[in-house]
Amino acid sequence: MGLFIAQLLTGLANAAALFLVASGLSLIFGVTRIVNFAHGSFYMLGAFIGYSLMQVLPGAIGFWSSILLAGLAVGAIGVIVELLVLRPVYRAPELFQLVATFGVILVIQDLALMIWGAEDVLGPRAPGLKGIVRIMGEPVPQFDLALIAITPFVLFGLWYLISRTRVGILVRAATQDREMVGALGVNQSWLFTGVFFLGAALAGLGGAIQLPKGGADLLMDFNILASIFVVVVIGGMGSLPGAYIAAVLISVLNVFGVAYIPQSTLVLMFVVMAVVLTVRPYGLLGREEVAGEHGQVGEPEKPIKPAGNLARGLVALLLVLLACLPFVAEPFFTILATDVIVFCLFAASLHFLLGLGGMVSFGHAAYFGGGAYVAALLVNYASAPMELAFLMAPIGAGLLAVIIGWLCLRLSGVYFAMLTLALAQLVWSLVFQWDEFTGGDDGLVDIWPAEYLSDTTAYFYFTMVVGIGGILLLRHMAHTPFGYALRASRDSARQAEATGIHTKRIQWVAFTIAGVFAGLAGALFVFSKGSVFPVELEIAKSFDGLIVVFLGGVKTLSGGVVGAASLTVLQDFITRFEYWRLALGLVIIAVVIVAPRGIVGSIRAIAEQRFSRGEVER
Amino acid sequence: MSAVLEVRGLTKSFGGVLAVSNVSFSVAKAEMLALIGPNGAGKTTCFNMLMGQLPATAGDVLLHGEVITGMPPRKVWRRGIGRTFQITATYASMTVVENVQMALLSHHKRLFDVRRFAHRAYYDEAMQLLELVGMQTQSERACAVLAYGDLKRLELAIALAHDPQLLLMDEPTAGMAPKERIGLMQLTADIVEERQISALFTEHDMDVVFSHAHRVMVLNRGELIANGSVEDVRSDAQVQEVYLGGGSLFNEVAEGDHA
Amino acid sequence: MRTTKRWIAAIGATVLSVVAGSAGAADPIKIGEINHYKRMAAFAEPYKKGIELALDEVNGAGGVLDRPLEFIFRDDQGKPGEAVKIAEELMTREGTVMLTGTILSNIGLAISSLAAEKGYVYLASEPLADSLVWEKGNKYTFRLRASTYMQAAMLAEQASKTDAKTFATIAPNYAYGKDAVAAFKKALTALKPDVEFVTEQWPALFKIDAGAEVQAIERAKPDAIYNVTFGGDLAKFVREGTTRGLFEGRDVYGLLTGEPEYIDPLKDEAPEGWTVTGYPWYDFEDGSNKAFVDAYMAEYDERPGIGSLVGYMTVQSIAAAIERAGATDADSLIAGFRGLDVDTPVGKIHFREQDHQATMGAFVGTTTVKDGAGIMVDWVYKDGADYLPSDEEVAKLRPAN
Missing domain, CATH: 3.40.50.300 (P-loop containing nucleotide triphosphate hydrolases)
Incomplete structure (x- = not known):
């Protein structure tokens, strides 16, 4: 019994930082509809800034004021980010802002490395709270009790702010209806800035307050990201009490998970999430999304037509030029081109889902990595010939997409996106922790192509045929009745359903097709690299895909491919510099601000302006 | 009756x-x-x-x-x-005629067709429907730029597609x-x-x-x-x-x- | 027009210089160094400094085969796929003669597999995975550092000398952690068949829930604890464990815990009385170890890490192998490495012919806190050669050829 209580208290103490960070994310999302990927970075900054302040400010007062000051400082950083990076792109297509926040992650990573150095720092212990209290004979750290006591006050404070003050009422109104706040004559952009301050400050507080239980390191940002997304989704996006309940639920379950199923701690969180969302699709305290709220906003994309003869000729010429590459360039460029094509296919498959289908998947890496793993496992265990493994990879990835798609398509908008993220993480954690079968972190190696393709040039041609073939096939599908039905389901599910289109089924099939082609890209990948590791299933890989699709232009057919090609080449170049993450982050942010329609979209817009000059436009 | x-x-x-x-x-x-x-x-x-x-x-x-x-x-x-x-x-990213073609494709159960091009399918039928509601001259315009009244007429054409x-x-x-x-x-x-x-x-x-x-x-x-x-x-x-x-x-x- | 011409001239000049640069007598011998300079900066930076120190010395003494030795450093972002691409670029475009580097085992394995496929020589400097030279071993891959198995066996030997019967293990839940626990269990059970492992804890890497882990171990009431956690996980585990009195009256064995990269961040909260592997750079009286530490501190004005030592020895090993090979083609280099003896700060090491593992050992000692920092006392250097399985066993582990 004593142990049980002690474990419960540990869970409650762990929930503190998690709740603070997650509530900030939930708040920002609720009001601004921005999925802030950089929230983990705010958390990390809070830890580092808090640590630095604690070195200067002495005693208990210094300790606690350091935490508060760290929160304020991170809040101020949040304001800077909001003003400089996000405000210029509020009018951009929905979710485009997340690309900007990804740029912020990269910038903050390098800045933190410059300022605080590479070594992990151990947080100081809380003055006066270093000891333990015995509760029913079990030791419980005093600081844990402090955390347990503080969190409800924070929750209460936030609740008071939101439900009892004028600002809070505006925030709540904005959560429910953004237009209404504008109609009330409130300056919406300053409300957003204020919310960003509060959200970032909460993340900073979370980072600083956990210092006595850990410290600060440069991997904190990504390490907490999945957990806070899970907490926010389980609690219900935008709900603070929900975030608290979810943080406690996850933390307490985790403590018991550690004690009774120590092997499966990573999986546990995602299983809980899947179960909660099955029973309550909008989280414990979330409300149902208003239909269309997160569909495509902004100007709709232009009607599409199959490429004309000129365009086809140009593409054919480009392909011929590409095919000449091995004869004119150094061998390395052949390898680079192979990588580019593989990534382009991956991006094209995501674009098919995201652009044509309007389904924002945050977990597309699951099918890329899934396909790669299917091939690798077949080679590893069944000594399957390359051809068979290659054939099975897209099929396996497609099956995975069938299952995940079925689960996710019951939701829409951001909940859909979050569930794809969670299920992809579930796949990742299975592969990562089931190392008897998958090799875990050490991956599966020696997965090389058949003899006749082992040459770099031969494999390049193979990749060209399969990869570019796949891209063209996806493009072709956009112009077929199925592609039209998919766009119809995206543009107006109401009209589509009222004219006999089973939109969910269309989307499910599209989800599967996207999975199949991502799996194909995965198969190309694994045989070109000779090995596969769980990183190919990670969030970061999914984000890479999202970024190139958005950067290229969601609302254009070639956006995914152009974005992928540009980013891969840019990255190859830029990673040669010491502070490449900073540079890449700044480039991404710059593109987001300068070209909010993406590369292709913006080029087209400029071209159209030129051509239509003199014509009378409505 | x-x-x-x-x-x-x-x-x-x-x-x-x-x-x-x-x-x-x-x-x-x-x-x-x-x-x-x-x-x-x-x-x-x-x-x-x-x-x-x-x-x-x-x-x-x-x-x-x-x-x-x-x-x-x-x-x-x-x-x-x-x-x-x-x-x-309506489908904002499609042209006027494509909006009608979409309904016709659905009526003829060709939604899962991934071989032929959609913009040629049932084009004449779609144009006839547009003519019926007086929208034939706007058939190639993007739906997103239509006046409200035209959208209403287009909707009527769509609604008539499956007879x-x-x-x-x-x-x-x-x-x-x-x-x-x-x-x-x-x-x-x-x-x-x-x-x-x-x-x-x-x-x-x-x-x-x-x-x-x-x-x-x-x-x-x-x-x-x-x-x-x-x-x-x-x-x-x-x-x-x-x-x-x-x-x-x-x-x-x-x-x-x-x- | 004029700008166009200027451009053409500029490009022409560049091409010429590239072509011209590819010939010449005193061309450097280039080595491709791939590492996670950003992702694992705390470990990669001391490592790189060790390499640069050794390069200065080698080139100051006339280089190898009368040519300067040059390392080309590239960041792989911690992604195996990226590392493979960079490896190809280094070998096909930069003109490197062989590859080295990586800390993370998975990337080491990826490069090793590529090396075998393409016929590149690869010296895995820091990755610890046993499979690198055993299950997945190949003709082209060599490994410098004492592997997980070797270091775990050293700790198991110490553990077998005590009365402790029941053991708890805690290790990050991924390949390295599992290897480390398996190796320790195997070695300890062989030495002391009546030991019992009462609980195994597997926190997710860098996501430890330290309070819960400590409670779970306390619940099993073990005589001794074997720790494999490192980095931020270690810091959290030590703090919670100390606060809750987990380590009182228990023997604790910590793999790598004594390495400066891991123990220094703990400062005065470093655990006391743990038996660990590590690197007591502060404690050398004289000899080659001392000379290395002095040279390093003179150059960089900061303490060396274990990475610094490994980086330094990487250059020494490569220089010696090339010198012995007399040429830089793959087959010659392999011949150069196989059976190579190298004099290093820790003494003479030997690259074994049977599995391409070097016999670099590890320092084993007991932790204590002195002047606000964790250090190792009563340490001894254990030669890696004594902690490897028998040749028959190795032959069984390693695929033929």
């Missing part, structure tokens, strides 16, 4: 509030039936239940004697009901100039006449209602308070009372109609 559509005791409550209460009526073949009532009377809710966009709390909808209550809209559509929306719903037996039209002339309104309703009336199909429509413009409806039903606070010929409904005391707020318009229009 049995009714095309029969509605029995249709009821919808949202959290205990009755939006539509025990509504019963039927639509005869080749009939233009207007459903009128003040804002919030439950007209759109009614439409949404007829076609399955909303589940009914109670009651039944029968199409040619077959119960279609509880069916999803796409199945109701396949059984021969087409509809237009109060707030237009329905019943048209449900929710505020078909909203946002149109008076001249356009008459034109569109005349067009609808011609189609109804020519194809021998039925149309059930809601409408705010009494001019339109009284000049084109064969029969009028009045819905107030979810209840059907009148159902009869234009003359009957116009002289109905209860209806007069309901429309008292906007009574002047009601009378003016009525008088204008006499003139």
Whole structure:
């Protein structure tokens, strides 16, 4: 019994930082509809800034004021980010802002490395709270009790702010209806800035307050990201009490998970999430999304037509030029081109889902990595010939997409996106922790192509045929009745359903097709690299895909491919510099601000302006 | 001759509030039936239940004697009901003609076709439908740039694509100039006449209602308070009372109609 | 027009210089160095400094084969796929003669597999995975550092000398952690068959829930604890464990815990009385170890880490192998490495012919806190050669050829 209580208290103490960070994310999302990927970075900054302040400010007062000051400082950083990076792109297509926040992650990573150095720092212990209290004979750290006591006050404070003050009422109104706040004559952009301050400050507080239980390191940002997304989704996006309940639920379950199923701690969180969302699709305290709220906003994309003869000729010429590459360039460029094509296919498959289908998947890496793993496992265990493994990879990835798609398509908008993220993480954690079968972190190696393709040039041609073939096939599908039905389901599910289109089924099939082609890209990948590791299933890989699709232009057919090609080449170049993450982050942010329609979209817009000059436009 | 559509005791409550209460009526073949009532009377809710966009709390909808209550809209559509929306719903990223082609593709069950190009499919048929509603000159424009009235006409073309037996039209002339309104309703009336199909429509413009409806039903606070010929409904005391707020318009229009 | 011409001239000049640069007598011998300079900066930076120190010395003494030795450093972002691409670029475009580097085992394995496929020589400097030279071993891959198995066996030997019967293990839940626990269990059970492992804890890497882990171990009431956690996980585990009294009256064995990169961040909270492997750079009286530390501190004015030592020895090993090979083609280099003896700060090491593992050992000692920092005392250097399985066993582990 004593142990049980002690474990419960540990869970409650762990929930503190998690709740603070997650509530900030939930708040920002609720009001601004921005999925802030950089929230983990705010958390990390809070830890580092808090640590630095604690070195200067002495005693208990210094300790606690350091935490508060760290929160304020991170809040101020949040304001800077909001003003400089996000405000210029509020009018951009929905979710485009997340690309900007990804740029912020990269910038903050390098800045933190410059300022605080590479070594992990151990947080100081809380003055006066270093000891333990015995509760029913079990030791419980005093600081844990402090955390347990503080969190409800924070929750209460936030609740008071939101439900009892004028600002809070505006925030709540904005959560429910953004237009209404504008109609009330409130300056919406300053409300957003204020919310960003509060959200970032909460993340900073979370980072600083956990210092006595850990410290600060440069991997904190990504390490907490999945957990806070899970907490926010389980609690219900935008709900603070929900975030608290979810943080406690996850933390307490985790403590018991550690004690009774120590092997499966990573999986546990995602299983809980899947179960909660099955029973309550909008989280414990979330409300149902208003239909269309997160569909495509902004100007709709232009009607599409199959490429004309000129365009086809140009593409054919480009392909011929590409095919000449091995004869004119150094061998390395052949390898680079192979990588580019593989990534382009991956991006094209995501674009098919995201652009044509309007389904924002945050977990597309699951099918890329899934396909790669299917091939690798077949080679590893069944000594399957390359051809068979290659054939099975897209099929396996497609099956995975069938299952995940079925689960996710019951939701829409951001909940859909979050569930794809969670299920992809579930796949990742299975592969990562089931190392008897998958090799875990050490991956599966020696997965090389058949003899006749082992040459770099031969494999390049193979990749060209399969990869570019796949891209063209996806493009072709956009112009077929199925592609039209998919766009119809995206543009107006109401009209589509009222004219006999089973939109969910269309989307499910599209989800599967996207999975199949991502799996194909995965198969190309694994045989070109000779090995596969769980990183190919990670969030970061999914984000890479999202970024190139958005950067290229969601609302254009070639956006995914152009974005992928540009980013891969840019990255190859830029990673040669010491502070490449900073540079890449700044480039991404710059593109987001300068070209909010993406590369292709913006080029087209400029071209159209030129051509239509003199014509009378409505 | 049995009714095309029969509605029995249709009821919808949202959290205990009755939006539509025990509504019963039927639509005869080749009939233009207007459903009128003040804002919030439950007209759109009614439409949404007829076609399955909303589940009914109670009651039944029968199409040619077959119960279609509880069916999803796409199945109701396949059984021969087409509809237009109060707030237009079209595919903004497609051209005008493609919007119609989409409905035709669905009608011909070619939604999962991934071989041929869609923009060539049923092009002539789609153009004919556009011609019918007077939109043929705009066929290649992007739907996103259309004027509201044109969107309404496009919706009508879409709704006619599968040769329905019943048209449900929710505020078909909203946002149109008076001249356009008459034109569109005349067009609808011609189609109804020519194809021998039925149309059930809601409408705010009494001019339109009284000049084109064969029969009028009045819905107030979810209840059907009148159902009869234009003359009957116009002289109905209860209806007069309901429309008292906007009574002047009601009378003016009525008088204008006499003139 | 003029700008166009200027451009053409500029490009022409660049091409010429590239072509011209590819010939010449005193061309450097280039080595491709791939590492996670950003992702694992705390470990990669001291490592790189060790390499640069050694390069200065080698080139100051005339280079190898009368040519300067040059390392080309590239960041792989911690992604195996990226590392493979960079490896190809280094070998096909930069003109490197062989590859080295990586800390993370998975990337080491990826490069090793590529090396075998393409016939590149690869010296895995820091990755610890046993499979690198055993299950997945190949003709082209060599490994410098004492592997997981070797270091775990050293700790198991210490553990077998005590009365402790029941053991708890805690290790990050991924390949390295599992290897480390398996190796320890195997070695300890062989030495002391009556030991019992009462609980195994597997926190997710860098996501430890330290309070819960400590409670779970306390619940099993073990005599001794074997720790494999490192980095931020270690810091959290030590703090919670100390606060809750987990380590009182228990023997604790910590793999790598004594390495400066891991123990220094703990400062005065470093655990006391743990038996660990590590690197006591502060404690050398004289000899080659001392000389290295002095040279390093003179150059960089900061303490060396274990990475610094490994980086330094990487250059020494490569220089010696090339010198012995007499040429830089793959087959010659392999011949150069196989059976190579190298004099290093820790003494003579030997690259074994049977599995391409070097016999670099590890320092084993007991932790204590002195002047606000964790250090190792009563340490000894254990030669890696004594902690490898028998040749027959190795032959069974390693695929033929």
